[in-house]
Amino acid sequence: MSGAEEAGMAGRGGDRRTTRSKSRYGCFLPDLTGLARPPPIADLHPLYRVARGRAQAGVVLECSEADRLRVTTPPRPLKTGDMTLKAFTNVFAGNPLNRASEKRGDQVWLDEQLGSAEALGMAMWNGKPLVENAKDGGVQLAYLPAKMARDLSGGPEKLLFMGLWQDTAVFAIDIDTSADPADGPLEGLGRFEDLRMIATTMPVGDAGIAATARAMFEWRRRHRFCAACGEPSEVAEAGWKRICPSCQAQHFPRTDPVVIMLAVRGDSCLMGRGNHFPPKMYSALAGFLEPGETIEEACARELFEEAGLRATSVRYHSTQPWPYPSSLMIGLIAEVAEGDAIPDNVEIQEVRWFTREETRRLLAGGVPDVFAPGPLAIAHQLIKAWVEEG
Ligand SMILES: [Zn+2]
Numbered sequence: 001m002s003g004a005e006e007a008g009m010a011g012r013g014g015d016r017r018t019t020r021s022k023s024r025y026g027c028f029l030p031d032l033t034g035l036a037r038p039p040p041i042a043d044l045h046p047l048y049r050v051a052r053g054r055a056q057a058g059v060v061l062e063c064s065e066a067d068r069l070r071v072t073t074p075p076r077p078l079k080t081g082d083m084t085l086k087a088f089t090n091v092f093a094g095n096p097l098n099r100a101s102e103k104r105g106d107q108v109w110l111d112e113q114l115g116s117a118e119a120l121g122m123a124m125w126n127g128k129p130l131v132e133n134a135k136d137g138g139v140q141l142a143y144l145p146a147k148m149a150r151d152l153s154g155g156p157e158k159l160l161f162m163g164l165w166q167d168t169a170v171f172a173i174d175i176d177t178s179a180d181p182a183d184g185p186l187e188g189l190g191r192f193e194d195l196r197m198i199a200t201t202m203p204v205g206d207a208g209i210a211a212t213a214r215a216m217f218e219w220r221r222r223h224r225f226c227a228a229c230g231e232p233s234e235v236a237e238a239g240w241k242r243i244c245p246s247c248q249a250q251h252f253p254r255t256d257p258v259v260i261m262l263a264v265r266g267d268s269c270l271m272g273r274g275n276h277f278p279p280k281m282y283s284a285l286a287g288f289l290e291p292g293e294t295i296e297e298a299c300a301r302e303l304f305e306e307a308g309l310r311a312t313s314v315r316y317h318s319t320q321p322w323p324y325p326s327s328l329m330i331g332l333i334a335e336v337a338e339g340d341a342i343p344d345n346v347e348i349q350e351v352r353w354f355t356r357e358e359t360r361r362l363l364a365g366g367v368p369d370v371f372a373p374g375p376l377a378i379a380h381q382l383i384k385a386w387v388e389e390g
Contacts, residue, residue, distance in 0.1 A: 090320035090329075091199045091376050095208030097163035097170060104161055104238040113169035114150040114159075120168060121149025122209065124217055125175045128192040129210040130182070131202070138201035141210060142190030149173040152185060160216055160239035162209065172213040174220070195323075200376050211323045216240075218325035219253045227251065254326055259298045260286035261332040262382045263309055263341075269359055269386055270341055271372070272307060273350040280369055282352060282362075284379040289330075299332050307351050308342040311335065317385055320378040331378045333386055356390045359383060 103109055113119045121144040123130040132142040146169065153159045153173045162170040175181050182191050195214060199207045216239060226233045226244035233242040233251060242251040262284045263270040271282035287302035289295065300311040317331040341351045352370075354362060361367050363384060373379045 089318045089381055090331075090378050091204075091207055092211035092321045092323065093208060093319070094204040095212050096205040097165055097209060097212075099163040100161075101240070103164075103169075104240050105236075110161060110169075110238055113161075114146050114171065116169075117145070117147075118168055119146030119171065120144070120165070121146040121171045121173055122162070122213060123149065123152075123173050123175060123181070123186060123190075123192075124210070124213050125177070125181055125192040127214050127218065128194055129213070130186065130190040131193050131198065132190045134203070138203075139193065139198050140203055141206045143170075144173075144186070144189060146171045152181075156239070157235050160213060162213065170209075172216070174213075174217040176221070196376065200374075208321075211321050215255075215321065215323035215326050216253055218323060222325065223251055223254075255321075256327050257289040257295070257298075257330055258286055258322070258327045259289055259295055259302060259330050259332060260284050260378055260382065261299045261303065261311075261314070261334045262379075262386055263303055263307065263311070263334050263336045264386060265336050265338070265353075267356050267390060268353045269356070269383070270307060270309070270336070270351055270353050271383075272343060272348040272352070274347060275349055281371055281373065282350075282354075283373050283377070284382055285348065286329075286379075287347075295330055295332070299334055303334060303336060306344050306348045308340065308344075309336040310339060312337050317382055318378065322378075329378045331382045333382065356387055360387045363387060 122141050123144060130142045130144070131139040134140040149171050150159065150173075152175070158174045160172040160174070162172050164170065180192060182189070195207075195210055199210075202210070220235070220239070220242070223242060224232060226242075226247060226249055228249040229244060229247040231244055231246035233244045233249075235241075236243045236250075240253065243249070244251070270285075272285050273282055277283070285302060285306050287298065287306070289298040290301075293301070295316075296311075296314040299314050303309045303311050311334045313335045315333045317333055319331060320329040321327075322329045341353065343349055343351045354367075358367060359372075362370060362372050363380070365371065372383055375381070
C-alpha cells in the first residue's frame with residue numbers, strides 16, 4: 001500500500017486530495033443569506049432544539065454505556081475464529097444505525113422523511129464531520145434537521161440515507177465547497193474537524209457513523225463516471241448505488257481489504273518503518289489483498305515481500321473500517337519461521353525486532369527514539385493484544 005495510506009493509519013498526515021473545485025457553493029446553495037439564518041425553531045428535531053444554545057448538549061445516538069466507552073476499551077482476547085458482534089475494539093467500527101436498506105429504494109418514504117421535523121441530518125465538509133463539544137469532554141456529531149440538509153444539498157447527488165436510529169431517519173450531506181460552511185450557512189451549528197484527529201474523543205457510535213458517511217462520500221467522489229463506458233453515472237438507492245444512464249451498468253460502493261499483521265517469533269515481534277512514516281515511528285507491516293488471494297495468503301506474501309520472512313501460521317484478531325478512502329483493515333498476528341528480516345527498501349526502509357518487554361515499554365512511550373501508532377490505529381491494538389498475551 002502507499003506510504004500516504006500507511007502514514008494515515010498512524011493517525012498522521014493530512015488528506016492529500018487536490019481535486020476539489022475551488023468553490024461550488026453556487027451549485028447547491030442558491031440562497032446563502034437565507035440559509036445563514038438558523039432554521040425556524042418549529043422545524044427542528046426536538047432533541048436538536050434542546051441542544052441549540054447549549055453547545056455542550058447535542059444529539060447523541062447511544063447504543064449503551066458500554067458502547068460509548070472510548071477507544072481505551074481493552075482489546076478483546078485473541079481467540080482463533082472469534083468474531084463476536086458485540087466487539088467494538090477498533091475506532092470507526094460500531095456504527096449503531098439500522099441501515100434499513102429496504103428503504104433506500106422507496107423514494108416516497110425518503111421524501112417524507114426529508115420533509116419531516118423528526119429526521120436528522122449530519123454534515124460532512126470535505127471529509128470532515130460537523131461536531132460540537134460533548135458534555136463529558138471530547139466531541140460528538142452535531143446534527144441538523146434533515147430538512148436543512150436536504151435544502152443545502154440541492155438534490156440527491158449530495159445526500160445519503162444513513163439509516164434509522166430507532167424510528168428516526170438519519171441522512172448525511174456531502175459539502176465540498178472551498179469555503180467553510182461553518183462560517184456560512186451552518187454558522188453557529190458546530191464546527192468541522194478532521195475525523196482522524198478527533199475520532200478517539202468521540203462516542204464510539206458517532207465515530208462509526210462519521211466513518212461510514214466519509215467512506216461513502218469518498219467513493220462517490222471518486223466514481224462519478226461509469227467504469228464500463230466512461231459516461232457520467234447517476235445516484236440511486238438513496239446514495240448507495242450509481243447507475244450509468246448510457247449502458248445501464250450498476251456501480252456499488254467498494255471496500256478495499258488490507259491485511260495488517262504483526263510478525264512474531266517466540267517472545268519477539270517485528271515492526272517496520274514505511275518510507276513515508278513520521279520519523280522514529282515503527283508499526284506492523286501491511287498491504288492490500290490482491291485478487292485471487294485469501295487473507296492468510298496475502299499476509300504471507302506481504303511479510304515475504306516487505307521483510308523476507310516466511311509465515312508459518314496466521315491468527316485473526318479484528319478488523320477496522322478505515323475510510324481513507326475505503327479500506328477494511330484486517331488485523332492479524334503471524335508466526336514467522338527462523339531467518340533474517342530484510343526490508344525491501346521499496347515500501348519498508350527498516351525493520352526491527354522488539355522483545356515483548358520492550359514492546360510493552362514502547363506502547364507506554366518508554367523506548368527512546370522510537371514510537372508506535374496510537375490507539376486510533378488497529379496496529380496499536382494488535383501490538384497491545386500480543387503484549388498482553390505474554
Ligand atoms: Zn456506462
